[in-house]
């Protein structure tokens with residue numbers, strides 16, 4: 001078995017087709033008639049555009065509009081005035097079209113590759129793709145096509161370019177293996193859109209695998225099994241059947257409301273870390289965002305994002321969500337979330353220390369900048385504010401007072417914002433759970449953060465292997481905290497959600513339904529699975545399960561009991 005990056009779910013079983021790249025070698029030379037060479041270059045550009053338009057149409061038919069846009073992006077790159085203009089200048093200076101275009105593309109590739117932003121690095125791969133396309137046309141080489149690949153083909157290639165992907169016929173290609181490329185590359189996105197299992201970045205794939213070799217591609221686990229044994233073939237054939245059955249079953253839940261077996265309604269939203277993730281929420285059929293972890297906007301950079309940068313980020317997410325709810329959590333740094341340039345002092349007990357809301361209340365300017373950006377963005381969608389790590393009512397009051405002060409300021413300045421913006425808290429400390437009745441009276445909503453609540457309740461750091469056995473949201477102590485929080489919230493008439501990982505745990509879901517949770521916030525790819533799980537339970541059945549689970553005294557008993565009930 002060879003490991004790689006799991007890029008597109010599912011199991012593919014077939015024979016390898018090695019996609020040999022056309023040789024693009026040439027000897028750079030100077031030209032005597034630059035005007036004719038410019039003409040040759042322009043003809044090649046037109047041919048590449050025509051080819052790419054054909055690919056876009058093929059992708060539109062096979063995968064959808066959004067995927068076709070990737071090829072449209074290629075066309076804008078090919079047409080880029082700087083790239084074309086500078087290439088023509090080099091040709092006019094006497095270089096051949098191949099050398100001129102290659103030099104310009106390489107310059108763009110090196111600029112894009114050095115950028116931190118993943119999207120920009122992706123642009124480098126796109127420029128590499130169009131460079132090969134244009135050189136191929138200039139050199140009169142044949143394009144590698146996969147149109148005629150027979151049924152049961154597993155593609156093996158160095159890097160799956162969108163132009164190759166465009167030729168894929170869905171029924172014939174059962175798997176994809178590449179030597180380079182990551183999970184967020186365009187080729188990975190396209191493989192997922194075409195629902196073809198893919199394992200990318202398999203080390204030395206081109207030398208250890210060979211054309212015609214039988215192979216299994218496990219796109220879920222990120223594994224490639226060359227020359228599978230009879231037993232392996234049986235095992236993976238079964239796995240594939242199971243996967244396809246489950247996928248078809250889950251698809252039935254797309255576009256449907258989230259309801260229990262008795263018709264009771266729930267909200268099923270997602271956790272995100274970047275504005276662009278909001279697109280994933282829409283793609284996976286989430287009903288909004290239950291947690292935007294804004295600390296990610298502060299990471300991977302060297303200074304605090306400005307109010308304008310933050311405003312744009314929040315507004316972008318709100319616009320993508322088209323009116324669906326967007327809960328933005330204010331900065332949650334400290335603990336395990338370090339942001340080097342913010343100069344947090346080293347502490348003996350960072351999890352118990354100067355973090356999250358505690359840090360923000362003491363660093364007012366930073367806090368106000370963020371809240372002002374959120375308030376301004378609230379004119380563009382259903383934005384709500386959430387404070388992390390609340391442990392006492394004073395923190396909530398102080399946070400709310402800052403929001404009120406900023407609302408006044410913005411009103412005086414005539415800046416639009418939602419005057420009725422909801423302000424809620426994360427219940428993720430034992431203190432907040434015990435004080436849930438008091439906090440519920442002054443909070444517009446709760447969201448239970450089981451990741452921290454489990455750690456704080458069990459006094460256990462999940463990263464510490466010696467005590468990790470204690471870390472479970474099914475621990476009787478944690479279950480009681482969760483039950484109490486939800487019941488207090490419901491008694492006060494406020495919505496109670498959960499945005500910790502436990503919200504997607506099929507063992508816990510019936511208990512959460514029984515306690516009265518109104519909103520589940522999970523990772524986007526879990527949406528359909530959680531919707532299906534919720535649909536399997538009535539409130540009455542869930543209540544019986546919850547009563548029994550709460551009567552148990554050890555996590556082992558609870559685990560075993562709830563494992564037997566998973567539907």
Ligand code: PEP
Pocket residue numbers: 291293332428448449450451452453499500501
């Ligand atoms: C949590 O603690 O459960 C939570 C959702 O917050 P984070 O994982 O960002 O700490």
Ligand code: MG
Pocket residue numbers: 388428449451452
């Ligand atoms: Mg937390």
